[in-house]
Every structure is written in C-alpha cells, then in structure tokens.
Amino acid sequence: SQKIEQNSEALNIQEGKTATLTCNYTNYSPAYLQWYRQDPGRGPVFLLLIRENEKEKRKERLKVTFDTTLKQSLFHITASQPADSATYLCALDVGIFYNQGGKLIFGQGTELSVKP
Amino acid sequence: NAGVMQNPRHLVRRRGQEARLRCSPMKGHSHVYWYRQLPEEGLKFMVYLQKENIIDESGMPKERFSAEFPKEGPSILRIQQVVRGDSAAYFCASSSRVPDTQYFGPGTRLTVL
Numbered sequence: 480s481q482k483i484e485q486n487s488e489a490l491n492i493q494e495g496k497t498a499t500l501t502c503n504y505t506n507y508s509p510a511y512l513q514w515y516r517q518d519p520g521r522g523p524v525f526l527l528l529i530r531e532n533e534k535e536k537r538k539e540r541l542k543v544t545f546d547t548t549l550k551q552s553l554f555h556i557t558a559s560q561p562a563d564s565a566t567y568l569c570a571l572d573v574g575i576f577y578n579q580g581g582k583l584i585f586g587q588g589t590e591l592s593v594k595p
Numbered sequence: 596n597a598g599v600m601q602n603p604r605h606l607v608r609r610r611g612q613e614a615r616l617r618c619s620p621m622k623g624h625s626h627v628y629w630y631r632q633l634p635e636e637g638l639k640f641m642v643y644l645q646k647e648n649i650i651d652e653s654g655m656p657k658e659r660f661s662a663e664f665p666k667e668g669p670s671i672l673r674i675q676q677v678v679r680g681d682s683a684a685y686f687c688a689s690s691s692r693v694p695d696t697q698y699f700g701p702g703t704r705l706t707v708l
C-alpha cells in the first residue's frame with residue numbers, strides 16, 4: 480500500500496537559519512505532491528504544490544524540491560522566524576490511480592520549532 | 596472570498612447519540628472531501644463527494660458513518676450511535692476541480708462522553 484514518511488522527530492532550529500523537512504514515499508509515482516502547514520487546533524493550510532515534471536518550486540521564503548527517482552520531496556524555509564513554528568504535512572493524491580483523483584494521503588507531519 | 600466553513604466547531608455527544616457535521620465549501624467549489632484526525636495521529640481520508648454523488652468512500656467505516664452533498668446546502672457527515680473511539684477532529688476540504696489543491700476548513704472537534 481502507499482506510504483508516506485516524514486521526519487518523525489520534532490525539528491528545533493534557531494531563528495534566521497534554514498529549516499529542511501523531508502517527505503519520502505513508496506510504492507507509486509505521484510503526479511504531484513503538496514505541502515501544508517497545520518497549527519494546533521486549526522485546519523491544514525495549503526502552502527505549495529509541485530508536479531512531477533518540476534524539480535523545484537519557490538514561494539517567498541519557501542522552496543520545495545521533488546525527486547521522483549529518490550521518491551522524495553524536501554521542503555525548505557529560509558530565514559526562519561518563530562512564526563514559522565507549526566507542523567508541516569506533505570500529501571499525495573492516490574485517487575488518481577483509480578478514478579479522477581481527490582484522495583489525499585498525508586504524512587504524520589514534522590513539528591518545527593523556531594527559537595528566537 | 597470566504598473559505599471553507601464548518602459547523603459546529605465543537606460538538607459533544609454521549610455514547611449512542613447521533614453527530615451531524617456540516618461543511619460549506621469555498622464559493623465555486625463543487626468537490627468536497629472529509630478527513631479525520633485522531634488524537635496523536637495523522638489526517639486520514641474518509642470520503643470524496645461531488646454534488647449529489649459519492650465519488651470515493653474508500654476511507655469511510657463500513658457502519659454508522661454516512662456522507663452526503665445535496666444539490667442545495669452544505670455537505671453533511673453523519674455518525675450514528677457514536678462511540679468513544681469516534682472522538683476526533685473532522686476536517687472538510689474543497690476544490691474547484693480534480694485533481695487539484697484542496698482547501699481545508701477549521702474542523703469540527705467531536706468529543707464522545
């Protein structure tokens with residue numbers, strides 16, 4: 480079955496440094512991958528989507544890479560700030576393999592803490 | 596442009612009662628998804644609906660759970676005869692097309708006493 484793994488341990492970094500989060504997947508080749516942010520008690524907030532034919536995508540201080548050979552995506556936050564502290568989730572649409580899509584499976588999430 | 600709306604935000608039920616969770620998708624979105632997040636666990640897909648149709652219910656428990664998305668009005672996730680194990684955060688998401696980015700609501704936190 481499809482499986483997504485993210486850094487299980489919390490990531491603690493100093494303000495101003497770059498945070499790098501990892502998402503690994505197995506057993507299939509997704510057409511795209513998404514990253515979300517989730518704060519305690521809130522719903523996930525969409526950050527970035529990267530397609531299989533895109534190696535890298537950027538949005539302000541965020542950068543995502545997608546290596547379909549390694550079956551891995553890396554999520555970077557540069558010049559991190561305490562406000563970036565949250566849980567970050569990666570997600571893949573597995574529904575596209577048997578219907579038009581829509582079924583996202585999520586990793587467990589990586590909790591990021593940025594200290595001032 | 597209002598986002599995905601869910602109500603109630605918090606719902607308390609006693610074992611054996613029914614729980615009804617409502618979701619209004621973003622304006623212009625006709626695809627709705629429900630996910631469940633159990634304490635200390637990740638988000639799990641439950642069901643995908645498009646107006647009046649269930650497209651994918653592969654994540655729905657076989658019994659007690661049902662979902663609908665009528666032609667008019669919000670999508671409803673219904674849990675009959677709730678048990679303590681149903682206590683979780685239930686999130687709704689919507690999209691304008693499929694496959695595409697899904698935008699999530701704030702969730703309904705169900706507590707079963």
